[in-house]
Amino acid sequence: MPRVDLALLRSAFAVVERRAEHTVTYFYAHLFHRNPRVRALFPADLAPQRDRLFAVLAEVVARFDDPGLPGYLGRLGRDHRRFLATPALYAAVGESLLAAFAQTAGAAWTVEAEKAWTEAYARITELMLRGAEESVREGEPPWWEADVVRHERYGGDLAVLTLRPRRPYRHRPGQYAGVASPRVPRAWRTYSLAAAPRPDGTVELHVSRVRGGATSTALVTATRPGDVLRLSAPGGGLVSRTPPGAPRTYIGAGTGWAPVKALLEEAAETDPGARGRVFAVARSRELLYGRADLERLAARLPGLRVTYIAAAPRHPRAQATERLLTALRSRGGWADHDVYLAGPPGLLAETAEVLAELGTDPARVRHDALPPVRRPAVRALSPAERLLLPPPARWHDPAARTHLALSDRA
Numbered sequence: 475m476p477r478v479d480l481a482l483l484r485s486a487f488a489v490v491e492r493r494a495e496h497t498v499t500y501f502y503a504h505l506f507h508r509n510p511r512v513r514a515l516f517p518a519d520l521a522p523q524r525d526r527l528f529a530v531l532a533e534v535v536a537r538f539d540d541p542g543l544p545g546y547l548g549r550l551g552r553d554h555r556r557f558l559a560t561p562a563l564y565a566a567v568g569e570s571l572l573a574a575f576a577q578t579a580g581a582a583w584t585v586e587a588e589k590a591w592t593e594a595y596a597r598i599t600e601l602m603l604r605g606a607e608e609s610v611r612e613g614e615p616p617w618w619e620a621d622v623v624r625h626e627r628y629g630g631d632l633a634v635l636t637l638r639p640r641r642p643y644r645h646r647p648g649q650y651a652g653v654a655s656p657r658v659p660r661a662w663r664t665y666s667l668a669a670a671p672r673p674d675g676t677v678e679l680h681v682s683r684v685r686g687g688a689t690s691t692a693l694v695t696a697t698r699p700g701d702v703l704r705l706s707a708p709g710g711g712l713v714s715r716t717p718p719g720a721p722r723t724y725i726g727a728g729t730g731w732a733p734v735k736a737l738l739e740e741a742a743e744t745d746p747g748a749r750g751r752v753f754a755v756a757r758s759r760e761l762l763y764g765r766a767d768l769e770r771l772a773a774r775l776p777g778l779r780v781t782y783i784a785a786a787p788r789h790p791r792a793q794a795t796e797r798l799l800t801a802l803r804s805r806g807g808w809a810d811h812d813v814y815l816a817g818p819p820g821l822l823a824e825t826a827e828v829l830a831e832l833g834t835d836p837a838r839v840r841h842d843a844l845p846p847v848r849r850p851a852v853r854a855l856s857p858a859e860r861l862l863l864p865p866p867a868r869w870h871d872p873a874a875r876t877h878l879a880l881s882d883r884a
C-alpha cells in the first residue's frame with residue numbers, strides 16, 4: 475500500500491468540509507443516480523445519515539496516521555455489516571465520494587489531491603472490509619433479531635423495553651447498541667443497554683421520544699410485546715475501569731440513567747465495597763423513573779451516596795443541570811474520582827467542563843460520544859457560499875446514464 479500524502483489529504487478535505495452540505499447532497503445524488511438499487515439500502519430519511527458520513531470522514535482524516543486507526547476502521551467495518559455493505563458498495567461509495575469532492579473542491583482538487591484521496595479511500599476500504607471479514611469468521615451475525623418481551627411506559631415520552639435476542643448476545647455493562655424497528659426500515663438509532671448481562675439473556679433499553687424522531691416514537695408509542703427488533707453488535711467504551719474500592723461518581727441524566735444502571739448492577743456483583751457518588755438527574759421528579767431500581771442497587775452498594783436532582787415544577791429542564799453543577803461544586807475530592815457520565819450532549823459538555831475546573835483529570839471523565847465521534851461539520855450554507863455553488867451537475871442528464879448500475883455489476 476503506497477504512503478498517502480497526508481498534507482494533501484487534509485488540505486483537500488479542509489476545502490470540502492467548508493462546504494459539507496453541498497458535498498454530501500452531491501454525494502448521495504451521485505451514488506443513487508449511478509446505482510439506483512442502492513437507494514433501497516438506506517432509510518427514507520437521509521438527514522441523520524448525512525451528518526454521520528461527514529463526522530466519520532473528519533475522524534478518519536484527523537487520525538489517519540494514528541496507530542489506533544486500523545482498530546477504529548476494523549470496528550466500523552464490522553459494524554457496517556448491518557447496512558449490508560458489500561465490496562461492490564464500498565467501490566460505488568468511493569467513486570461517488572471522489573466525484574463529490576472533485577465537484578466541491580474546485581481548483582483545490584489537483585491530480586495530486588485526487589491521488590492522495592484515491593489511495594486513502596483504498597486503505598479505508600481495505601481496513602473496514604478486513605474487520606467485516608473477521609466478524610464473519612467469528613460467526614457473528616450482521617445483526618441480532620430480538621423479541622420484545624415487555625414494554626413499560628413512563629408518561630407520554632418514555633418507555634423501558636425488555637428484549638430477548640434470539641442468539642446469544644454478549645455485551646459489557648455500560649455499552650450501547652444500534653437498534654432498528656421494522657416500523658422505520660433501515661434506520662438505526664443508538665441506545666445504551668440498561669442492564670448488566672442477565673442469566674435469562676434479556677437486554678433492556680430506555681427510550682426517550684425525540685421530537686420528530688421516527689424510531690424513538692415507534693419504540694415508545696407503537697412497539698408491543700411480540701414485535702421483533704434488530705440489535706447491532708454492542709459498542710462503546712463507557713465501561714468500568716475503576717479498581718475495586720476506589721472512588722467513583724456516576725451521573726445519569728434522563729435516559730442517560732440506562733448505562734449507569736448497568737454499571738451499578740455490575741458493581742453490586744463485583745465490587746460491593748465501591749465508594750463514591752451517584753447523581754440521578756431528570757427534567758422533572760416524575761421522570762426520575764429509575765428511582766426504585768436505584769434504591770435497590772444503593773442498598774447493595776452502601777459506600778455510594780445517591781442524590782436525586784430534578785427541575786422544580788414549571789421550570790425549564792435545564793434547571794436540573796444548574797442544580798447538578800451546584801451539587802458537584804459543593805462536594806470535594808474530585809481529583810481522586812473516576813466519573814461515568816451519561817445523558818444529553820449539552821449536559822455532558824457542561825458537566826465535563828465543571829469537573830475539569832474542580833480538579834478531575836479529563837481523562838478520568840468517561841462518556842460516550844453519541845452518535846457522531848466528532849461534531850458533524852454539516853451546516854447550512856451561507857448566502858455567499860450558495861452564490862458560489864457550481865452549476866448543476868451534468869450527470870443529472872439521463873442521456874449520460876451509460877454506466878452499469880452497481881447491482882448489475884455485483
Ligand SMILES: NC(=O)C1=CN([C@@H]2O[C@H](COP(=O)(O)OP(=O)(O)OC[C@H]3O[C@@H](n4cnc5c(N)ncnc54)[C@H](O)[C@@H]3O)[C@@H](O)[C@H]2O)C=CC1
Nearest residue numbers: 666682727728729730756757791794795816817818820821
Ligand atoms: N450513554 C449515554 O450517554 C446516553 C445518552 N443519552 C442521551 O440522553 C438524552 C436523554 O434524553 P431525555 O431522557 O429526554 O433527557 P432530557 O431531555 O429530559 O434531559 C435530562 C436532563 O439533562 C439536562 N439537559 C438536557 N438538555 C440539556 C442541554 N442542552 N444542556 C444542558 N443540560 C441539558 C437537563 O438537566 C435535563 O433535565 C438523549 O440526548 C440521549 O441521546 C441517553 C442514554 C444513554
